Amino acid sequence: MPENPLLPMAGQIERIITETPDVKTFHVTFTGGKPFVPRPGQLAMVSLPAVGEGMFSISSQGEQHLEFSIKKAGMLTAALHEAETGQMVGVRGPYGNGFPLDLCRGKDLLFIGGGIGLAPLRSMIVYCLAHRSDFGHIQIIYGARSPADLVFKEEIFDRWPHEPDTEVNITVDVGDDNWQGHVGFVPAYLEELNPDPAGKVTVTCGPPIMIKFVLQALDKMRYAPENIVTTLEMRMKCGIGKCGRCNIGSSYVCLDGPVFTLAQLQNLPDEY
Amino acid sequence: MYVLDKSQLPSFLEAMAAGRTVFVPAEAGGMTRFVPWQAGIQLYWEENPVISPKELFFPQTQVLYGYRTLGQQLEILSRDEGNSPRVIFGLRPCDAAATGIMDDVFLTKGYEDSLYRSRRQNTLLVVLACRRPGPACFCTSFGLDPTRADNADLMLYDLGAEWGLEAVSPAGQDLLAKPAGPVERQAAAPEFAGDFPLEIKVDHLPSGLRPMFRHQVWDIMYQKCLGCGTCTYLCPVCHCFDIQSHNRGVQGYRYRCWDSCMFSDYTLMAGGANPRPTKKERVRNRFLHKLQFMPERYGKFGCVGCGRCVLKCPVNLDITQVANRLAEVVANA
Numbered sequence: 001m002p003e004n005p006l007l008p009m010a011g012q013i014e015r016i017i018t019e020t021p022d023v024k025t026f027h028v029t030f031t032g033g034k035p036f037v038p039r040p041g042q043l044a045m046v047s048l049p050a051v052g053e054g055m056f057s058i059s060s061q062g063e064q065h066l067e068f069s070i071k072k073a074g075m076l077t078a079a080l081h082e083a084e085t086g087q088m089v090g091v092r093g094p095y096g097n098g099f100p101l102d103l104c105r106g107k108d109l110l111f112i113g114g115g116i117g118l119a120p121l122r123s124m125i126v127y128c129l130a131h132r133s134d135f136g137h138i139q140i141i142y143g144a145r146s147p148a149d150l151v152f153k154e155e156i157f158d159r160w161p162h163e164p165d166t167e168v169n170i171t172v173d174v175g176d177d178n179w180q181g182h183v184g185f186v187p188a189y190l191e192e193l194n195p196d197p198a199g200k201v202t203v204t205c206g207p208p209i210m211i212k213f214v215l216q217a218l219d220k221m222r223y224a225p226e227n228i229v230t231t232l233e234m235r236m237k238c239g240i241g242k243c244g245r246c247n248i249g250s251s252y253v254c255l256d257g258p259v260f261t262l263a264q265l266q267n268l269p270d271e272y
Numbered sequence: 273m274y275v276l277d278k279s280q281l282p283s284f285l286e287a288m289a290a291g292r293t294v295f296v297p298a299e300a301g302g303m304t305r306f307v308p309w310q311a312g313i314q315l316y317w318e319e320n321p322v323i324s325p326k327e328l329f330f331p332q333t334q335v336l337y338g339y340r341t342l343g344q345q346l347e348i349l350s351r352d353e354g355n356s357p358r359v360i361f362g363l364r365p366c367d368a369a370a371t372g373i374m375d376d377v378f379l380t381k382g383y384e385d386s387l388y389r390s391r392r393q394n395t396l397l398v399v400l401a402c403r404r405p406g407p408a409c410f411c412t413s414f415g416l417d418p419t420r421a422d423n424a425d426l427m428l429y430d431l432g433a434e435w436g437l438e439a440v441s442p443a444g445q446d447l448l449a450k451p452a453g454p455v456e457r458q459a460a461a462p463e464f465a466g467d468f469p470l471e472i473k474v475d476h477l478p479s480g481l482r483p484m485f486r487h488q489v490w491d492i493m494y495q496k497c498l499g500c501g502t503c504t505y506l507c508p509v510c511h512c513f514d515i516q517s518h519n520r521g522v523q524g525y526r527y528r529c530w531d532s533c534m535f536s537d538y539t540l541m542a543g544g545a546n547p548r549p550t551k552k553e554r555v556r557n558r559f560l561h562k563l564q565f566m567p568e569r570y571g572k573f574g575c576v577g578c579g580r581c582v583l584k585c586p587v588n589l590d591i592t593q594v595a596n597r598l599a600e601v602v603a604n605a
């Protein structure tokens with residue numbers, strides 16, 4: 001008889017990276033290796049059973065571990081932020097559809113991220129860079145409230161810009177004394193950079209207000225809804241399409257999402 | 273058909289209950305519901321019980337797994353529920369149909385819910401054919417036959433002084449082969465008599481509702497709802513649940529419990545955002561879920577017309593009135 005799909009595996013936090021004042025990345029390992037190999041954009045439930053359980057995107061993975069980049073928002077995330085290496089957590093998954101690799105293969109890719117929204121995108125960016133010849137030009141536009149709020153600093157400043165045929169454009173809403181880079185909101189920076197939609201798929205993730213203006217900008221720049229990919233966030237409990245919580249119309253974000261093209265979203269009630 | 277003198281029912285049930293739990297409709301704690309049969313129990317046949325048999329497959333609270341935490345350690349303790357054989361004796365065709373919908377929810381679309389399955393797969397359904405509609409019934413609106421259930425193991429007929437029994441599945445046939453069992457004899461199933469008090473027009477469903485999401489009709493419809501959740505708790509098709517922890521010291525368990533899309537924190541996210549912030553969105557979701565989203569996803573309505581929510585809603589927010597008002601708006605659009 002197959003296992004209870006709601007039963008987590010116990011894993012251990014092996015490494016904690018403080019990304020920003022309120023975002024940490026956790027590397028979780030498991031005795032006997034990773035319990036599953038997620039596709040880019042998939043999710044997992046992470047729990048401290050006495051506190052709670054939450055759905056997080058898997059921001060990257062290694063041979064032996066899964067990575068979660070988690071922003072402090074509620075009780076569970078606050079408890080995770082207080083955890084030290086060695087802490088054990090429950091993990092179950094992988095959930096969700098992940099990014100549409102078939103749609104992206106052979107195309108130029110434009111990633112547009114805001115704040116912690118770079119976490120799901122990162123799983124895809126890492127995948128694309130590891131399978132570099134499957135994809136065309138890669139452009140990453142990323143912004144945060146302030147320089148201190150930029151996540152994955154090593155990758156966005158020191159690694160990704162040096163990858164072949166890869167361009168990284170960083171912006172912050174408000175700079176500080178040391179900031180030499182671009183200042184301005186992501187949607188405005190996007191319009192300023194004005195990347196050509198020809199042969200391109202764009203993948204965007206960030207706070208709802210950013211997404212809203214990014215979608216407007218992309219529309220103005222004549223990106224087709226079929227080539228605009230984004231992820232949705234809904235409250236989730238089961239992750240397997242049973243608890244009913246995450247529906248948008250007749251779609252369940254935990255199963256049919258979290259990744260949707262704009263064309264798909266236009267067919268759903270706008271209740272998210 | 274097999275027939276059994278009504279006075280023989282206790283001994284028939286007693287034989288059936290050997291090695292199984294047999295759930296029967298009865299009054300318990302001021303409610304009517306399905307309870308384990310035992311000698312001397314008074315059965316309740318007047319109406320469909322207030323509490324549907326869904327709790328027998330999907331209990332109001334159910335432990336998912338236990339855990340132990342000590343310092344940084346975590347041990348997950350899986351709990352095997354066991355799965356002793358069971359019979360539900362005397363559920364109505366609408367609730368049998370609802371069980372079929374629950375099967376689709378819990379057992380299809382990529383994941384099987386093992387806790388649901390372990391209860392469901394060992395449970396036989398003895399379905400009582402209705403002889404007249406209850407005070408708020410409208411099962412026929414959804415094309416259901418109040419005298420039959422496709423997923424029954426055994427059909428049960430009220431023949432007056434006798435019970436009639438007809439096997440639908442081989443397992444149902446086995447139930448008849450008890451020593452104290454019914455005898456085979458020529459007998460006709462009783463006629464169904466009486467008009468249905470309520471009706472939903474379904475011709476426009478579900479596709480006609482697609483443009484209705486933004487319609488102003490919802491601005492009025494929701495207003496009297498109290499958000500109490502009675503409708504969803506009583507509904508044999510509502511399946512939403514929450515998952516919570518029960519923690520004591522270094523150990524505890526995670527359990528699921530019924531939840532309701534009528535509650536304000538149902539979709540509230542950790543950061544404070546809520547895609548259904550007011551009762552309007554919640555009421556709309558409940559009705560569209562039953563009349564449009566479930567049909568789109570499972571090819572079946574999320575309502576079987578049992579009438580429980582109609583009878584028990586404290587402010588009479590009646591699904592038949594809502595559905596028919598929507599039908600009117602669609603027709604005039």
Ligand code: SF4
Pocket residue numbers: 503506507508509510562574575576577578579580581582591
């Ligand atoms: S919505 Fe109401 S009438 Fe329909 S199945 Fe549920 S409780 Fe019964």
Ligand code: SF4
Pocket residue numbers: 496497498499500501502503504534584585586587588589
């Ligand atoms: S029973 Fe009536 S008042 Fe209570 S939540 Fe349902 S519709 Fe609203």
Ligand code: FES
Pocket residue numbers: 235236237238239240241242243244245246247252253254255
């Ligand atoms: S999280 Fe339970 S249905 Fe999606």
